[in-house]
Amino acid sequence: MNVKSLVKRNYKKQPEIYFPDYKSSVFRAPKNKKISIPSNLEIFGPIFNKNIINKLDNDLTLNFSKNKMSPLGHKIIVHGTVSDQFSNPIKGALIEIWQANAAGKYLHQDDKNSAPIDPNFSGCGRSLTSSDGSYEFLTIQPGPYPYPNRGIEWRPMHIHFSIFGQSFGQRLITQMYFEGDPLINLCPIVNSIADEKAKKSLVGKLDTSRSNIQNILAYKFDIVLRGVKQTYFENRQEGL
Amino acid sequence: MKNSNKILDETPFQTAGPFLHIGCMPNKIKINNIYKNDLGEVPFKNKNEIEMITVEGSVFDGNGIALDDVMLETWQCDENGQFFEDNGFARFIPDKLTKKFKLFTVKPGLVENLDRKNQSPHICLSISSRGLNMNLNTRIYFEGDDLINDPILSMIKNSKGNIDSLVAKKIKKNVYVFNVFLQGNKETIFFDI
Numbered sequence: 001m002n003v004k005s006l007v008k009r010n011y012k013k014q015p016e017i018y019f020p021d022y023k024s025s026v027f028r029a030p031k032n033k034k035i036s037i038p039s040n041l042e043i044f045g046p047i048f049n050k051n052i053i054n055k056l057d058n059d060l061t062l063n064f065s066k067n068k069m070s071p072l073g074h075k076i077i078v079h080g081t082v083s084d085q086f087s088n089p090i091k092g093a094l095i096e097i098w099q100a101n102a103a104g105k106y107l108h109q110d111d112k113n114s115a116p117i118d119p120n121f122s123g124c125g126r127s128l129t130s131s132d133g134s135y136e137f138l139t140i141q142p143g144p145y146p147y148p149n150r151g152i153e154w155r156p157m158h159i160h161f162s163i164f165g166q167s168f169g170q171r172l173i174t175q176m177y178f179e180g181d182p183l184i185n186l187c188p189i190v191n192s193i194a195d196e197k198a199k200k201s202l203v204g205k206l207d208t209s210r211s212n213i214q215n216i217l218a219y220k221f222d223i224v225l226r227g228v229k230q231t232y233f234e235n236r237q238e239g240l
Numbered sequence: 241m242k243n244s245n246k247i248l249d250e251t252p253f254q255t256a257g258p259f260l261h262i263g264c265m266p267n268k269i270k271i272n273n274i275y276k277n278d279l280g281e282v283p284f285k286n287k288n289e290i291e292m293i294t295v296e297g298s299v300f301d302g303n304g305i306a307l308d309d310v311m312l313e314t315w316q317c318d319e320n321g322q323f324f325e326d327n328g329f330a331r332f333i334p335d336k337l338t339k340k341f342k343l344f345t346v347k348p349g350l351v352e353n354l355d356r357k358n359q360s361p362h363i364c365l366s367i368s369s370r371g372l373n374m375n376l377n378t379r380i381y382f383e384g385d386d387l388i389n390d391p392i393l394s395m396i397k398n399s400k401g402n403i404d405s406l407v408a409k410k411i412k413k414n415v416y417v418f419n420v421f422l423q424g425n426k427e428t429i430f431f432d433i
Contacts, residue, residue: 014252014373017372029372029422030430031427173375
């Protein structure tokens with residue numbers, strides 16, 4: 001019999017849950033240690049059908065524009081692959097993204113930043129990965145923005161990513177940053193991850209070859225979800 | 241399988257932040273022109289003939305404040321303990337005024353464990369929000385079910401954990417209350433799955 005299980009999560013490569021430099025974590029991060037349980041139903045998860053995806057869902061420069069007006073800012077391509085920890089590409093992974101506009105403003109009533117909204121940009125997009133695990137978005141370079149934390153601090157330019165692989169236990173929510181942004185190293189949300197290599201893995205790399213072909217700056221961001229292991233157990237009859 | 245000798249590191253989490261609705265439930269915040277429906281609005285399609293249950297509650301922070309900027313996601317099997325790829329997933333947020341969430345769903349059946357021991361009916365719950373650097377995973381079990389023989393609950397009880405936080409209380413027919421406490425003396429049990 002084949003039994004599936006998820007690769008154990010390495011918390012040394014993950015952010016601290018309680019990280020006072022990021023003020024919002026102080027009254028929200030649980031204090032008790034998580035209890036480790038064998039994954040069961042969590043090995044499976046929702047699979048999303050491609051008929052939910054519309055043609056412009058991954059084109060944020062057009063999916064909210066009025067009369068084909070372009071959003072302000074410069075266009076960028078964000079692309080990469082989704083694989084598991086064994087380097088197997090994950091087909092049909094759902095990637096949902098959200099981001100601020102070029103001025104650093106979200107189209108959201110709770111965003112108190114005084115920067116202007118862009119009537120042609122919502123910052124909302126999604127895509128399913130192809131059979132080789134690849135995905136691609138066309139969007140606008142998001143601006144950095146100030147937010148209240150320890151006094152006013154600045155978020156580096158970033159895009160939020162939510163990813164469903166094939167298992168509820170593979171669920172990942174993260175943020176992609178942009179190569180060369182000096183705000184990355186100052187950001188307490190980034191610095192909640194102690195491991196330098198893990199931190200760097202969230203930085204989208206400028207992809208010059210791609211940028212030159214399409215006349216649009218391109219960034220590459222590869223995503224690794226937890227691996228699902230198959231272990232073979234011999235079925236032994238009782239009494240043998 | 242390529243590079244089978246090398247296991248890659250999982251991409252690290254970052255907080256979903258306060259504006260997750262833009263990407264995960266745009267219609268809820270009046271970004272109406274992009275997706276026809278938000279994902280996970282109903283966990284099961286075509287379940288008209290089956291009695292449904294409501295699970296309602298709030299998510300409280302360490303100050304005892306009920307939060308309205310969290311996102312909850314659930315994954316479960318159907319009334320027969322069967323799971324399907326395109327059913328059983330729901331995504332919802334607390335109401336801005338009442339701070340309460342409501343999940344209208346099918347009461348799950350017994351779940352067959354991978355080692356063939358049944359697990360009591362439960363719903364897997366993931367919570368994401370501003371201030372949470374990673375999502376939190378827990379489970380919703382149901383008052384009135386056999387909670388003694390469940391292997392996970394037994395394991396927690398044996399290590400002197402308080403399983404009350406994992407059990408939705410029945411307040412009337414087909415209505416259960418499940419509150420989540422992120423911190424404090426009633427802190428919910430969260431799992432490393």
